[in-house]
Amino acid sequence: MEKEALLYTQYNELLVECILCSHRCIIQPGSKGICAVRENVGGKLISRSYGNLIAQHADPIEKKPLFHFMPGSYAWSIAAPGCNFHCQWCQNWEISQLPRLSKERSGIYVPPEQVVIDAMAHHCQSIAYTYTEPTVFFEYTADVATIALKNGLRNVYVTNGYMSKEMIDLSLPWLDAANVDIKAFSEKTYKKYAGAHLQPVLDSCKLMRSKGIWLEITTLIIPGVNDDLNEMQDLAEFIKHELGENTPWHISRYFPAYQFDATPPTPIKTILKIERIGNDAGLNFVYSGNLSNDAVTYCPNCSNELIIRKGNSLIRNDITQGNNCGNCGYKIAGIGLNTIAHS
DSSP, X not given: OOEEOSSEEEOSSSOEXXXXXXXXOEEOTTOBOXXXXXXXXXXXXXXXXXXXXXXXXXXXXXXXXXXXXXXXXEEEEEEOSOOSOOOTTOTTHHHHSHHHHOSSOOSEEOOHXXXXXXHHHTTOSEEEEOSSOGGGXXXXXXXXXHHHHHTTOEEEEXXXXXXXXXXXXXXXXXXXXXXXXXXXXXXXXIIIIISSOHHHHHHHHHHHHHTTOEEEEEEEEOTTTTOOHHHXXXXXXXXXXXXXXXXXXXXXXXOOOGGGXXXXXXXXXHHHHHHHHHHHTTOSOEEEXXXXXXXXEEOTTTOOEEEEEETTEEEEEOEETTTXXXXXOOBOOSBSOOOOOOO
């Protein structure tokens, strides 16, 4: 389905500027933006992917990953094709890069109200806009999220963080949490491998944090790309000083994918070194991902094991109502931490 875009400027009768993300594409008639799903049609910017879902699934919220947002709950996870990045290691490239790789329309149209009905039917407590980049199908996420909010469901973005300030402002009534993938702490890496810039991502993180959106950060560690320990030290310091010591940082192990399929998996010792860097920088919640070890949330005050996860399953939760440590009563950062574990 098609729908007129919410965020664009018409410079004359035909030329438009998309202000949805930080690319701020100037789009000629008949052309599309970098995301390949927003097209200038006779001087109007049209979303070509509105409601064309290519994925719908109930996921543990831990899979996003969000560890301090309603642990033990499920998120109805949806995606439409497209992305405003072209990362050469993309784990979901078959759907995120599909509009660039094929001219054919993909996905099945699902009305916004049906998404909410499906989420509730699957006993989900939130809707996650994920797998691809939710920014590029913003109009649809806004419509779904507004209905979800009225039905008591939360809304979550899993994003590269390249959205514009204008988009974040529009999302404030309904966006509860976001996991932002900070892919590196290097402008050179962003330009070379993603076709983007680092600073807008950092600015989005700071803005979302300041507006009260619960924020968690993920970094996929790729050998030879972003595994420099000094660079990761700088990223840890940014999280600590600009986003806060209670901002969870997920450090994930890379496995070969897409155009980087010849790059070996990240050595486990590298992940553990970077985890130590985060801890030594003063971050309270650093998690290593894509490993076989349990992911444990410790109380920053008494070091009590509060939440134990195995994979995406929550095994134990000792946080009391009000998000307090069950041992010392310390207030733990997060939203809805006292939940019932899923199987």
